[in-house]
Amino acid sequence: MKLIFRTLIVLFLSAIFxxxxxxxxxxxxxxxxxxxxxxxxxxxxxxxxxxxEIKILLDPFKFRxxxxxxxxxxxxxxxxxxxxxxxxxIPIRSLFQEKFLIENLEISSKLLEIKDLISFxxxxxxxxxxxxxxxxxxxxxxxxxVKINFDTEGNIKDDFQINGFVKDTKIKILxxxxxxxxxxxxSYNKNFLxxxxxxxxxxxSSLSSK
Numbered sequence: 543m544k545l546i547f548r549t550l551i552v553l554f555l556s557a558i559f560x561x562x563x564x565x566x567x568x569x570x571x572x573x574x575x576x577x578x579x580x581x582x583x584x585x586x587x588x589x590x591x592x593x594x595e596i597k598i599l600l601d602p603f604k605f606r607x608x609x610x611x612x613x614x615x616x617x618x619x620x621x622x623x624x625x626x627x628x629x630x631x632i633p634i635r636s637l638f639q640e641k642f643l644i645e646n647l648e649i650s651s652k653l654l655e656i657k658d659l660i661s662f663x664x665x666x667x668x669x670x671x672x673x674x675x676x677x678x679x680x681x682x683x684x685x686x687x688v689k690i691n692f693d694t695e696g697n698i699k700d701d702f703q704i705n706g707f708v709k710d711t712k713i714k715i716l717x718x719x720x721x722x723x724x725x726x727x728x729s730y731n732k733n734f735l736x737x738x739x740x741x742x743x744x745x746x747s748s749l750s751s752k
Contacts, residue, residue: 561600570596571596574596578628578630581692584697595611607634609632610627610630618662619665625652628647630645632644646692656708659684660672661676684706688703704728705728708724721744738752740752
């Protein structure tokens with residue numbers, strides 16, 4: 543009986559240590575890379591994702607795993623977008639089910655040149671809008687955070703959000719109008735675009751708006 547009791551105590555303490563370790567330190571793995579790539583391809587099948595190892599942390603109270611990877615590259619042909627990090631939540635129950643599910647994706651970009659972003663968009667969708675943007679935008683930078691949620695079937699919900707800011711941007715329309723030093727914060731959700739804290743120079747006139 544003593545041996546059984548000691549064995550149970552050791553197993554219990556080992557389990558507690560393992561849970562605490564996963565909750566605060568975590569572990570790195572490539573096990574979920576393919577699943578994250580599949581979710582990104584649901585946004586657009588032309589996307590290629592270069593993922594490094596993913597760090598996993600356990601949330602024992604909500605029975606889910608928090609996964610995060612750094613230094614990701616989003617590719618389409620010869621065009622590349624630098625991703626700062628990708629985060630996702632994985633229900634623990636889905637690890638034991640035939641259909642693997644993740645609850646969401648949170649994608650944060652690095653500081654991107656807007657011209658590079660337009661070129662990336664044109665490689666995906668060669669439509670007139672991107673052509674016009676490519677002609678009128680002369681320079682500028684953008685950082686964005688994209689939040690995407692999935693339903694219980696793994697499909698993308700229509701409540702995705704994009705938040706970010708644009709800085710030091712220059713636009714030239716015809717020969718008469720030039721807007722430079724354009725800076726603003728933006729958010730996009732369900733076809734609604736909100737822009738605030740806008741500052742720019744239109745020709746030589748300084749403009750600003752909340």
